Amino acid sequence: MEKESAGRRWESGTLAHGVSDPFGQGPLPWLRSPDCYFEGTEAAIPWYVSTDAPGQRPLPAAPPPLIGAPRNSDDVVQQIKGFSSAGTVHPGGAVDLRVTVNPPRDFLVDVYRIGHYAGAGAQHMNASPLIPGIQQPAPLVVGRTVSCHHWWHTWRLQIPAHWRPGAYVAVLTTADQRHRSHVPFTVRDPLGAEPAAELLLVLPDVTWQAYNLFPEDGHTGASLYHAWDSCGALVGEAQAAVTVSFDRPHAGAGLPLHVGHAYDFIRWAERYGYDLAYATASDLHAGLVEPSRHRALVFPGHDEYWSEPMRRAAERARDGGTSLVFLSANTMYWRVDLTPGPAGEPNRLLNCRKRQRVPPGSPAAGLSGTASALWRDAGEPEQQLIGVQYAGRVAQPVPLRAANTWHWLWTGTGLRDGAEVPGLVAGEADRYFPKVALPAHSERTLLAHSPYQDEQGRPRHQETSLYRAPSGAYVFAAGTFAWSPALDRPGHTDERIQRATANLLDRVCKAG
Template sequence: MGTERNRRWESGTLAHGVSDPFGQGPLPWLRSPDAYRAEGEAAVPWYVSVDAPGQHPPPGTRPAPPVGTPRNSDDVDQQIKGFASAGVIRPGGAVDLRVTVNPPREFQVDVYRIGHDGGDGARQVHSSPLIAGMAQAAPLVVGRTVSCHHWWQSWRLQIPPDWRPGAYVAVLTTADGRDRSHIPFTVRDPADRLHAAELLLVIPDVTWQAYNLFPEDGHQGASLYHAWDGTGRLLGEAEAAVTVSFDRPHAGAGLPLHVGHAYDFIRWAERYGYDLAYATATDLHAGLVDPTRHKALVFPGHDEYWSEPMRRAVERARDGGTSLVFLSANTMYWRVDLTPGASGEPHRLLNCRKRQKLPPDSPAAGAPGSASALWRDAGEPEQHLLGLQYAGSVPSPVPLIARNTSHWLWEGTGLHDGDPLPGLVAGEADRYFPKVALPEHTERILLAHSPYRDSAGRTTHQETSLYRAPSGAYVFAAGTFAWSPALDRPGHTDERIQRATANLLDHLCKEG
């Protein structure tokens, strides 16, 4: 196969994500020979996409991979690609995997649970027998919407009753050892669980699909950001999809853009023994989350796309006394709708127009009369809930400048007002907008004020916010992509952010 055919397609979205250390970033660090390429003497773990720009293994000696280790499956030939079927996955239940293998070969599924696990970052919990692989039918394309809902089920993974809820990754490897891909999925708490965890982690699966360009093949793939014109030219938002399907693999290695943000928090939180339950943004939309069972809801990563049921559920949580923790930036920016998939399963299509013209009855049209699907255009700026809102992208990382360091959140960090935390404002940033109303509060404080130059060279700033609602609930918004990576990402950790986050969660667990 020629180099041109074998390379990973480099869309604007994905190229940015893998070259920006606060975008995709490394996933859980597995100290294991289970790697699929070697660069010199260093093995590259299964979660690093070495054929994408900017992805290089961290320095240090790594075990050499076995001879003939797998390469990353691409979206052109789709050597092995798959996705998890619809449904809430709980211990004692099952998840169906739909996988295509080209050319048809047997394959195996190794399942990992993301966590601290003694510094490994994940632990293998299951390995399947060899499974007969088949080349599934081509994806169905209607307009810009790509769906693989018609693929046959390849394997059913029975979730043992003793499996812990959490974030999992199914690693697909062809039996000949040539090709590999991944499927992320979330195991929720048992419905009848007597113990309610103090913290509920909400995995941003809706935002993950908004960025998914599968198939990233220069021909058919489309996300809410990009599409192809059929000749390999990448088109922008004006011609992107307005509806994308959950019934398809993720582009490239099969792992979502920005997935590292959530995994950074999980590894750190489980290392220090925080009591976590798990859910997805889709669960929140579907009304499957009961905030009253938890002291706080934690949104660990980039969580840009929110439906009205999601926002109302979180507003009710805050007003009922459950605290909210947002550890990224550009949260709750686009207003979306989730509708049933082609086979009737609920919540399998994500609908959102950017600034395209659509009929008013389209599920992607947004609020009646709005110029776009922005929550701001619907008359509900995100600051009404978060206490601040999206300001823009950050061309290169700059220091986060600490403010109000006598506050309990900064206790034990050694920081004084004006002290910099290098590189902690990165990717995208939020700030307080004085002309936008604040949520009702009994206390409010800004804990960082960090100047930077935007892509146009104008001076602006980032802020970190904390307020207390009349119900007693706290709402924290980090205001930067770099907060979660500072917790447990190799090369980006910051002990002061780790301590501040511990102060925050400890306070919420004690006060909740």
């Protein structure tokens, strides 16, 4: 009975996070449900398969399971959990995995690269030999900060020089095939690679850690949103962590909340042959991104937490002629700082006090005299870069109502002013704030104006924005969580949004 109760507490953490997902689900719909999620099919469907994207190959009557049918590990027993010591690596480098297995037994690692791959959704890249698994020490907890930096290195994945840049997932599976977990990582371009790809995809790993409640065990875990009280109930932001560590697994199935939004864009973009390079928000923070080498930086998913170096890098990119494409909403809302981990590795701790009180000099303190860690409170509203900014949560998905459909972005979509794209305004929404200064621009257009109700039933509206900076760079903001899912998410694809996104990327690639 005790284990059953713990399991329910873990699920309650999952559901608490789900309120910020546009469809009330975890990072991918099928990760929070049994493997055989596709009605009428007996065999397991891999978690990365997109079943309804235009051009998707029909599934065979009994497709062989590509990963098998183990259950996802949970955070209570931690049957198998792991994380990588570095989130990004160049071809020829290595990814060190730290893994705990309870009870100790051998395990396997299968590595997949996310992409279209004729509709498969990913390609198997590597399989490990049997690896002896150990039960690692309990996570270290200081205040609300949970870290596993003291775990032993378990296995080194050497990245072959010929591997393509991309978003990768290491799938950890116990040798008895009973449990599995996932570890995401990113392979960047080869060092000194020329010429550079036209589009640089920036994966929001900083925001992913802000939401990470590992371990969701009813006792220890904490994120920047939640923690647990002494009775095993979730508490909110006022009692949540102000510092979280990158040195720990992701909660639940091991993939970040909202990771599906990035994968939706990747599958669609690679299907149509867009030239992509890959980096993370941490790379942007660390100065490892050179925007002038690319036509545009694409931010494909929910990207809420930005440090000052991240923002300055994006501003320099725009002012230097590199376009910015934001395919979500509530971007650049919280102002954060990244600091070294306990062993001195740079940028392994994420600090953000939100509205809590912290001691003077704390890395989470933010700017002196500010009421919170909002960029708005720091005197730099996000609209001054993005063109719109966060307006509120959307109680239930509603249609996006197109506006100014004469604009080239809507070419070929068949949309006219006032036409609706069902369910496209979901999760959270942005709009233009008339009392907030706009960035310098030579042209600017609001491409949607969509009424919705927030969670308190109050009427609000969403807007999609595009402006052109004096440098010639375009800055696009979708203003809704549901834009990337409309590109390649099962049950949510829309050919009009696919065409509009293609129009946008084609234009910024030519304008660079």
